[in-house]
Amino acid sequence: MHNITAEIPHAAATCNETWLIPSPSSEFSLGVLVLLALLMVLLCLVTILGNILVILAFVMDKNLRHRSNYFFLNLAVSDFAVGVFCMPLYIPYSLTGKWHLGRGICKLWLAMDYLLCTASVFNIVLISYDRFLSVTKAVSYRAQQGITSNPAIEMVAIWVLAFLLYCPAILFWEHVAGHSVVPVDQCHAEFFHNWYFLLCASTLEFFVPLLLVTYFNMHIFHNIQRRQRRGSVQDCESARSSSLSWRFCGLPRPGASSPSSEAEDSVSSSVRPKKESLETDCSSPSRGNSVTPENDFSASFCLKTGSKLQRDKKIAKSLAIIVCVFAICWAPYSLLMIIRGACQGTCVHNFLYEATFWLLWLNSSLNPFLYPLCHVKFRMAFLKILCRKKFATLRSGSF
Template identity: 55%
Template sequence: MANYIFASNSTTVHYSNSGRTRNSVAFAAPVLVVLVVMMVTLVLLTVLGNALVIFAFKMDKSLRRQSNYFLLNLAISDFLVGALCIPVYIPYILTGKWMLGKGICKMWLVMDYMLCTASVFNIVLISYDRFLSVTRAVSYRARQGMTNHAVGKMAAVWVLAFLLYGPAILFWEYVSGESHVPEHECFAEFYYSWYFLLCASTLEFFSPFISVAFFNLSIYLSIRRRRLRSRLDTGSPKPKAIAPAQGERSHLNFLLCRNSVMPRKRMACENGEKDVRSCSSQMSPCSARRNNSMSVRSTQYSRLSQDKKLAKSLAVIVCVFAVCWAPYTLLMIIRAACRGNCVEHHWYEVTFWLLWLNSAINPLLYPLCHRSFRRAFAKILCPRHRSTQPPPDPPSPN
């Protein structure tokens, strides 16, 4: 972390690393006010947006499906980022001194690293869940009621997120035998250990990004194959594509069905058949076949349309995830390798805030891409308007 010292009117910022003043940049007081407003706004957006997701999950029982539990886990991690991590950092960045003690510093660092990492792992888990819902739809729907599996995966996310950075933050100085953090500053002991940061970044960003990209590419290819297959199935058959025996057999089956069913249909109804449902069931095997075929095609088209919307939303998720995390990860490794001499600190600070911005964007990207969450939000935010609306359609499987 940087050490910031602000004057009253013309604000001067001194960046200090390991107790050595590196450079100073003057900021006018209006700029400082704008920065404070932006920080507070980010806190409010992060807390309120993710709190709305959590409250909607609690109030609407229809949201309590296995796939939505992972969205809840993401909202919890992002909510804690806005409620605990950012507010503690704002006084530190404005005063330039950490005044809460070394113990609180380590606790805050553990929380910050763990929550940001948990947010990333939750994104991977959500993408993997969507991958299964599209590529293995039958077995996926059969497991929707198994919430124990979902809770186990959610707990694994938190355990892995803590193990990635937590032990290093807590015990690095005891293993190395000395502390590199000056008094009144708060940053991790591995701040300049590029080899550790490279390994941790591989697990925190590069591997998750490759996994999320793979899942979304697989979803896109699966939808593309299904769309092509659907076009072939619904296209008008050409005469040369049908074998003569197959065409004659289909025409014969149709004539047998029509000639054998229709007379029985008329006889049953003319003889005073009172049970209309029984009469219609005896008369309509051919029409039932056509109706079943149309119903199957309609269901397939509906699922294909839902999966296409899902693929588009996941593509946006991958792009936002890359934009928010790639700059910080790359600059963090470069800065550690050159001991902070080749990267201006304000650029690192900008990329650092991008990580927290991702926690404010997630409530817009994930739940709002789902019709069931939008319906729950409308019910919470506009209860009177919602009561006057007609009953909603059944929620989509995704």
């Protein structure tokens, strides 16, 4: 008779492959199991409520409905589905080590879990790429808004790619192989023994996205630093005190022609790396000089470009936070998956592997809290929703 508890299978390369050998019920006391169950349910509720708040913000606040934030909405939808479907079904399986819902529900759960987790990762890559374009190629990025760029197409493409990576293998692997290797009381993918498939799939799911978002962030910070270095006090003061301010701000003098380029636009949007901002330096003419139309326009333009740079710096910081949280939540599981597969599952304790597995889902719980932390518009939209509900509750209680 085949003894499943004596077998140590390979680890899979996504966020739903955990085999409890032996089951937690045989490792922990009843009190510890109850505590674990409460923590799992709490994480599930936080994931659901947090992402509902993001979705409601888009429904109720029209100021959030522009290209970049639609990608955050796409991410919130995938994270919300993780909390609604994947976590609740996995909790009893995680605590008992046995699947009691049948093969059909198991297949559906596996497909949804792989799909949603992969879509969440791909959405983070798309968000990073969109921020990369908005900061480093601002002119062409604005020109594409509403013309050739359609965020809906990119959002749908994310889900298609996520589906193609794992779901066909989950649904048809046993039919191609001619038999199933999964016991009746277990729920994991048929390909958990195929190390080559797992390595390739995990590379496409985590390591390649991590390299891409790192590349985008490095270029964003490099672009901002280059623009800061090109700015100086002398340039700004000369812009305020002379008619050369037209050239400093990257614009031709009235009546004169000047070869404009994106490089000059980049220079014009730089600020000095000092405590005093460019807006302060360029917002008013220097003492002793009369305010000419040229200087007045120069001050206005410098104020706008300085504000653009400050906004880009905030974008870069917020994106860096989201990406760092993604890397911290996914890296432990991915690394343990490789180690576990290399040593046939004998060198990684199952409890440690289970902890890194739940760390993946923690990313879906943290993402909604990163939006208000990094974006003022999200924070204001959340406050409007929460305060409106609080006001409605007080009103209903007064009657």
